[in-house]
Amino acid sequence: MGSDIQRALLWILFGLSAFMLYDRWEVYNGKPPLFGPETQQTQNVSAPQGSADTPQASTASALPTETAAAPKADLVHIETDLLNLSIDPTGAVIVGSELRKEKQTTPWTDTGLVGMVLGNKPEAPKDVVLFTQEKGRTYLAQTGLIGGPYPTHKTAFKLVPGPLKLADGQDSLTVKFEGESGGVKVIKAYTFERGHYGIKVSHEVVNNTGNDITPSIYFQLTRDGDKPEGEGAMVNSYTGAAVYTDKEKFQKVSFSDIADGDRDFQAKADNGWIAMIQHYFVSAWVPTPGVERENYTRKVGDKLYAIGSIEQINTIPSGSSKTMDAVLYSGPQDQTRLDAIAPGLSLVVDYGWLTFLAKPIYWLLSFLHGIVGNWGWAIVLLTCIVKAVLYPLSLAGYRSMAKMKDLGPRMKALKEKYGDDKQRLNMAMMEMYKTEKINPVGGCLPILLQLPVFLALYWVLLASVELRDAPWIFWVTDLAAPDPWFILPILMIITMVIQFKLNPTPPDPVQAKMMAIMPFVFGIMFIFFASGLVLYWLVNNILSIVQQYLVNKQIAADRIKKQTN
Incomplete structure (x- = not known):
């Protein structure tokens, strides 16, 4: 016995x-995994109401429409110890990022005994690319104002003269862009710190309209629905969006849910973050805690999806200005780094149903x-x-x-x-x-x-x-x-x-x-x-x-x- x-x-x-192994084979053939992390379901949040003709400052309906565009030749290139970043002056949008310390994984079939038998030779490893607008891929970090004819991620910005490289011995670097529309100027500043993937992004909103204004600011991540380049075909890791709030905690929002208009996540909060997740890496907007916001998702094009957060800015009198800050993290899912950025951000490291162990x-x-x-x-x-x-x-x-x-x-x-x-x-x-x-x-x-x-x-x-x-x-x-x-x-x-x-x-x-x-x-x-x-x-x-x-x-x-x- x-x-x-x-x-x-x-x-x-x-x-x-x-x-x-069978689960991997199913993923390899384009089918969903048989077991593993499930999307957390919570209360159903109705879609934000509003009209595109009469924008409301606090709703996603007022956001500008999205179109996939080819990258421009006049991109601004920024170099730090960890990042090579490309910013499009149109909207001062991040359209390219290379992680200098992270290399793309060499396919297993190109190495060792299998590589010898198949005659494959591994190529020199390239830097991992997250944000991009090349080779049919789209992955962008966007911001702007709504609630009026204000600067958005489609407004022309100008680079403020200054250094674009974090020099040896320099601990921080700030790169500024200025854009104006409808009498409102936005000074967008990206601040990089040595040894950090987290980027402080500040928006100084200057009211030159002659009237009081009450705009809202949005922080958005836009991405295509494809798996990241170089990911093994038999890896069933999650690629998609996520929302975190203190109340509902970590909630995934798959690209299919976004396409169907399902919003099973907490929309209203004054804390948390929104993110795009892929195997080993994440990009997340972390707005200032304590400020009321509306989280949203939307399909913005063919296989193109967006997740974002909208914060209403207090009234800005004419001739005055107000600054709104946020942190953009885009890098590896290093749990120590993530915990230092925001509560709950390390939850993007997905251990499935055995997380407790x-x-x-x-x-x-x-x-x-x-x-x-x-x-x-x-x-x-x-x-x-x-x-x-x-x-x-x-x-x-x-x-x-x-x-x-x-x-x-x-x-x-x-x-x-x-x-x-x-x-x-x-x-x-x-x-x-x-x-x-x-x-x-x-x-x-x-x-x-x-x-x-x-x-x-x-x-x-x-x-x-x-x-x-x-x-x-x-x-x-x-x-x-x-x-x-x-x-x-x-x-x-x-x-x-x-x-x-x-x-x-x-x-x-x-x-x-x-x-x-x-x-x-x-x-x-x-x-x-x-x-x-x-x-x-x-x-x-x-x-x-x-x-x-x-x-x-x-x-x-x-x-x-x-x-x-």
Whole structure:
């Protein structure tokens, strides 16, 4: 019976692995993932009311229409230690950004053994591009005023003369643009700080109309609905919009929801942020907290979607001015950086339905990484810690497995005695377990207790940008990608074969053969898993072998001692 349960657990793990691979295959063929993060549903918010002919200052209906346009030749290029930014003077809109410290991932099929067999050669890695208006892609950060004929993201702005590069030894850089419409001037200033992806964006609104005005300011992200360039075809990470408020917390808004006009998110708030999310990276507008705002989404063109936030500005008397500030973050989903920008912003790092377990595992991994300085060795230490914590519970299982191995000849004898009479065979085996004080379920614990950690680590490797392109040793240069030389899966097969030899052999020859080929089936499947995940399971196997060997040795010594007494 113990062997039956153990086999059942192995089949569960096998089925789980097969299910994850099938899920990847579904995504590869353009279908939605079978499991993973779901869009949070909350109260339905009706669409903002208003007329485009008589704009209301606080509603999305007053926003200018959008058209996909080709990039202009007179873009303003800004260079910092982390960013190469391009700003279109029309609207002073960010239309291009390259992350200088983040490189596009080399396709797995271009490296290692697969690359050699297919004849593929990896190209020199390029900087990750977020904002863009090239190669049929659109991803923009826009702002403007509504409530009158005021400057919008379609108004012509002029660059205020000044430096465009963050010089060595310089901690901050401010680039200003001026635009005017309807007697209202807007001075838009982008302030960059060394070592930060967060950009402070201020709008000084100067009223030269001769009358009091009460405009509203909008902060908008516009993006096409395609997956980011360079993302693996078998990655099922979320690409789309999101809204966060203190009341309703993190809420996703998919591109399909935007197209259908569904607004299942909190529209009215005086806090929070709006964002566009893709695998490993995010762009988010974080307006000044404490100011009433209206969050909105809208489809602005063919496969073109926008999410934004509108804030009403207090009355500005003629001849006066008022300044509105916001922070634009556009960079990697580094949880430390995100937490420093705004509450809840780190929730864009999506660990799916195992967030409750993946979060502490990520925290522990980060802590260990701070000690050893290498994410691969951090995973090794994590595995050791998990095994140490679970060892008291696993010890009973190891002892049961060791005793059951000793009972192999007796079990074989029972099999021969009762033949195909499974009922009498099981009763005899249970009586033998009872006499020898063996818990047949105990052997399942070492495997069963590892499954939640295994799945949680799977999501950590899938979602955490810190492990993207993170090397371990020698041939493992990206723990979030499969092993390009298949060395880790091969080592895992070897360790599983050793485990099979250490454990009792099923009395049924057919079942014994199935158990013997199981390591090779797992090894082939694990070829497609992230090398960090295979590393975890490999180290877990090695530690299990050591523990099982020591227990087996102790059981044998006790048996010899008992026989000599």
